Amino acid sequence: MSEEIVRQRTDVLLSSLTGQNYDLESYLSKLEEVEVTSFDTATVAVAIDPPAYSMRDLDKPMPPSKMVMPTDMQAFLAGHTKISTSYSGDWPEAEMDNKFGKHQPFDFESNSCPLLHGGAHGDPAYVDIVLKFIGEPMKAHREMERRIRPDLMAVLDNYGDPTESMFDLYSVDRNRYPELTDEGYMQQKKEELSGDYGLLSYLFGLEYQTGEQREVIMGLLSELSMSSEPKSPEARTVINKMQEKGGITFDRLLRNWRDRATPLKAWWSRPADKSGPTQPDMPNSPDRYHSSPWTEAGEKNHNYHWWEPYQYWGGVGRDLNSLKQVFMQSYSKIFTGSWLSNLLLDALPIIGKHMIAGSHYPGAANSPNGQQYADILSSDSQINLDFERKRANWSGGSAHHHHLHPSEIDGQGSVMMIPHTAYTMSPFGRAMMNVGEHGAALAPFIGEEHPNSNPEFHDLHNQLNRYASNTMTLEAKRMANEVMEKFGIEVLRSKSEDDSKQFMNVEGNTIARGNIQQLLAAVNYRLMRNGDTAQFTEMPLPDTTTMKLIASNGYFEPLSPTARAVIPPIFNSGNTDAWGHLMPATLTWKYNSDTGDIEFNVTEQPFNIMQRTAHEEHIRAVDPAFHIKAIRSKQKEINLLERGPRGFPALLTDLHKADDYELTGVFGKDLIKPAHIVKDLDDLETMKGFSGSWVVQKKPEGERKLIKKEGKRLEPSMPKEISKDLKEMKGDFTLDAYLDGDKLSVVDLLVHKGTDLSFEPLEDRINVLKTLYHSTDNVHFPAPSNCSFSDHDGLVKTIAAFDKGEFFVRDASSTFIKDKELHPKWILFANDEISKSKVYPPLPEITINGSQLYLEYPEIVSVVKVDLSMDDEGTYIDGYEGLSYLVKQAISQQDLWIPPVAFLLKEAGGGGAAPASGGSGTVMSTDAGTYNPVHSVTRKKKKRRLKKAPAVNDEESDDIEHMMRRAVATIEIGDKSLTSDELCEKVKGLKHDHLLRFGGEYGIERTEDGKFTLNEAIDDDIADTPIKKFRYPRMNAASADGGAWSGMQADITAPMGPTEINEETNTTFGNPRQGKDDEREEEDIAQLNIISEDIEKPEIEIGEEEAIMRIPPKKKKSSIEPQPSVRTDHIS
Secondary structure, three states: OOHHHHHHHHHHHHHHHOOOOOOHHHHHHHHOOOOOOHHHHHHHHHHOOOOOOOEEOOOOOOOHHHOEOOOOHHHHHOOOOEOOOOOOOOOOEEOOOOOOOOOOOOOOOOOOOHHHOOHHHOOOHHHHHHHHOOOHHHHHHHHHHHHHHHHHHHHHHHHOOOOOOHHHHHHHHHOOOOOOOHHHHHHHHHHHHHHOOOHHHHHOOOOOOOHHHHHHHHHHHHHHHOOOOOOOHHHHHHHHHHHHHHOOOHHHHHHHHHHHHHHHHHHHHOOOOOOOOOOOOOOOOOOOOOOOOEOOOOOEOOOHHHHHHHHOOEOOOOOHHHHHHHHHHHOOOOOOOOHHHHHHHOOOOOOOOOOOOOOOOHHHHOOOOHHHHHHHHOOOOOOOHHHHHHHHHHHOOHHHOOOOOHHHOOOOOOOOOOOHHHHHHOHHHHHHHOOOEOOEOOOOOOOOOOHHHOHHHHHHHHHHHHHHHHHHHHHHHHHHHHHHHHHOHHHOOOOOOOOOOOOOOHHHHHHHHHHHHHHHHHHHHHHHHHOOOOOOEEEEEEEOOOOEEEEEEEOOOOOOOOOOOOOOOOOOEOOHHHHOEEEEEEEEEEEEOOOOEEEEEEEEEEEEEEEOOOOHHHHHHHOOOHHHOOOOOOOOOOHHHOOOHHHOOOOOHHHHOOHHHOOOOOOOOOOOEEEEEEOOHHHHOOOOOOOOEEEEEEOOOOEEEEEEEEOOEEEOOOOHHHHHHHHHOOOOEEEEEEEEOOEEEEEEEEEEOOEEOOOOOHHHHHHHHHHHOOOOOOEEOOOOOOEEEEEOOOHHHHHHOOOOOEEEEEEOOOOOOOOOOEEEEEEEEEOOHHHHOOOOOOOOEEEEEOOEEEEEOOOOOOEEEEEEEEEOOEEEEEEEEOOHHHHHHHHHOHHHHHHHHHHHHHHHHHHOOOHHHOOOOEEEOOOOOOOOOOOOOOOOOOOOOOOOOOOOOOOOHHHHHHHHHHHHHHHHHHOOOEOHHHHHHHOOOOOHHHHHHHHHHHOEEEOOOOOEEEOOOOOHHHHHOOOOEEEOOOOOOOOOOOOOEOOEOOOOOOOOOOOOOOOHHHOOOOOOOOOOOOOOOOOOOOEEEEEEOOOOOOEEEEOOOEEEEEEOOOOOOOOOOOOOOEEOOOOO
């Protein structure tokens, strides 16, 4: 790495942490020239500005992709469908163009808002918050409202002067259900609030109004926002209707808003690494009863109940204007910029430490001399919110490796520290030592440091983070033991395969990792709430004699104004929508205020939730063997670094400007295909990882075509009548269709009227085809007879309504991914005997370890485990384990993957890694072989050979392939061995080094006299397999159409060398010519027949339609140890 890029990285990071200006664009430009490292992503995540949220108006019709349509009228009338949203019943939703996709702080899966904690699995926290207010808290609140009324007289216009209390409203609602016990009433309210109770209903305190009343109140508030001023006749008329039609006064609404919206707004402004405030407001302020959770005496304020959810949660770290935009976009008829908007959003300023953020050392900060140490003990977010947010991005984000995916943490270490005292504790720090120095970046910047950028503040808080990390590690071990004792060890530590030390269940490993990160979030919350009694740390205390801070040993304590030190929010923060990765989990947690501790539970099915990545020391504390358990690989960066359309681009696309991910309307020749092959209806019920909404289409007959129309120009050429119909259609478009004679059947729309729709949900694209395109005699668009929408419960019934054949079953929310071979959200369902008998691609990657064979299919995280056994006659397949549909896929492809398995068994025998030799190592189909590759021989010059391909990660693959193929042809034509000079003279560009490096891959070997000839050997293991006929995989490119095994691209799929899997284009099914036009003629796949003849050596003849392998007669086994073969006659 160049010193310049490290210097610039240091400048950007240190300037962010010292409140100075810096040249971010110069650093970003430099990143375009180098390989981006995890340290660069950490730095960019700290320095980059988050995009604004784009929210959907909840009063507008839902887009088709978000609707859950009724399967029958009874379900519709029962309210079990969702085809619209409302102000009273729903929480804010992101618009389609939101930079973070669906994610924003009020999304249930985003795990950002404390009110919605648990919402990802159907148990949102706000329900318990509302219900816990019933009883004594509600009565105490009523009494306190009466006592503080004289102090609020001067500001009643802002707070309202309600005559009814919340206890009064509760009593009215309770009397609606006289037949219910108190327990039954609470259960009824829980169900009601869980299903039809939105953010505005929570903030206005409408839990005791009926659903109809809540709707009426929202309508009246919309009318009120249209009035000219609060005392105008039209405003008074609407306000008077509140009590009559809504059952609540406007003054009560306003007071509830002050109680509940004030802490929400403070949380929104708070940096992500800070807990709730720990200081009271000024003693003479009339707002002091609402503007802080604490009284001057350090006791809980009367509205502490509504502050409490945010106290143990990090903030969003955005300015209040962004929150106002969320309200104005989501509830556009109420928040119109009128006097009502100003009253609700601006009347009570959110400013000061007593409202926004507390110190991590509140006892010292609140002491009589604490103000003297304010710049060291705490920070004032109002000085420079942008600086506070960026510093929180470091201390509450990158420093804990939250910018990494959970699959990337191995070897990254614990929490990273800045500045000088911790430079030697991380690779990042050691790199920066060479070019930076504490306190300032090397580049000259204009501007003053933030008051809290002093060395003492950083050293003190570095100490806090170090001890916090250690404390969480110890607490995680303790709580993990409790969880595993109650629910089983596999909840947090995925089990190894039977009789082995292998952990091949990627899906199970991933869920276990998600559960560990759920556990750590619970640990973090518990320590903030209850403190710790196991881990000492150093506390700063003011010495009144020397007027300096001194150190004293102690524990992390529960968050309060007198706590000596509190643990920061590491895993629970308001910007997890920007910093999290979507992970599956089954472990749930919630805090039970009655018992004062965390309650855990386990769901039957996994749920998806955004989580902040835990560093390796935390994970190792729970699962010491995590590093050998493969989990799902990273699909995308954290949203903060995903700046392209719909979140699809790879890391920092606005830096690289990758054309592949721009909405260009340009598509490659290879169209994406389904990754899943399913042949039984029952198997569809077991499919996981989908949204639950489906588009079911009958797969048309014919050849798949990508049809592009621009003006009157049509590509490719079509039959006359089809061409005529397409050209008569208005607008430019690109269609995914199947051509069968004079009939064209369209299955997808990629461009409509010049607009690229590939990133839009499939359901919306199909709806456009159904409504705006009309079928003709020759061009057929999706119609009810061949295309239908369904939810998960109705999927089987939907398919059964169609005729037999092949069907596309695709996730309704899926997009069309460019230049990818396989789509993880698409299924091909074979629904008749003919299609069930077909052998479908793709082929699996193969791994052999001991007596276990593992088949891994591309884009599918689950694997198929094949149990092998051996005797003197050969190797047998005893059985399969895995998802039902994948097992059936593997069995149907036996004739294709058994030959390379035979090769791998021989390789394992030679290398001491296989069961045949008693070894225990692992051999994969991507490994390099220790034996010579096997190649076919052409005896007749008019016959064609199978085409060769170089390794998929070879940068000069095109030139090398042409030269090596030309060298092979030259030797064949001359039918004699040639020297290196002779070959280099006949083949332009060929060098002696090429023959040495790549010759083995193309069947060229060196003779004893130094010349080059063709290898005519054939491995006996293939002859020993019981297979009589199979179709060759395509060898010209690793592709899903036939599935060559990466590293095994000889004629008989022999290994040719290792392929490093570190990029998408280097994986088994990557395309080495991605983004390039290959005009060379592609050769057909030959059909292979194996016959035994009286010959000495095996040989292959390849004709136009088939290939024939002639092998010597099988001889009786000698006393030599038998070579392995694979048989299927013992399949269980």
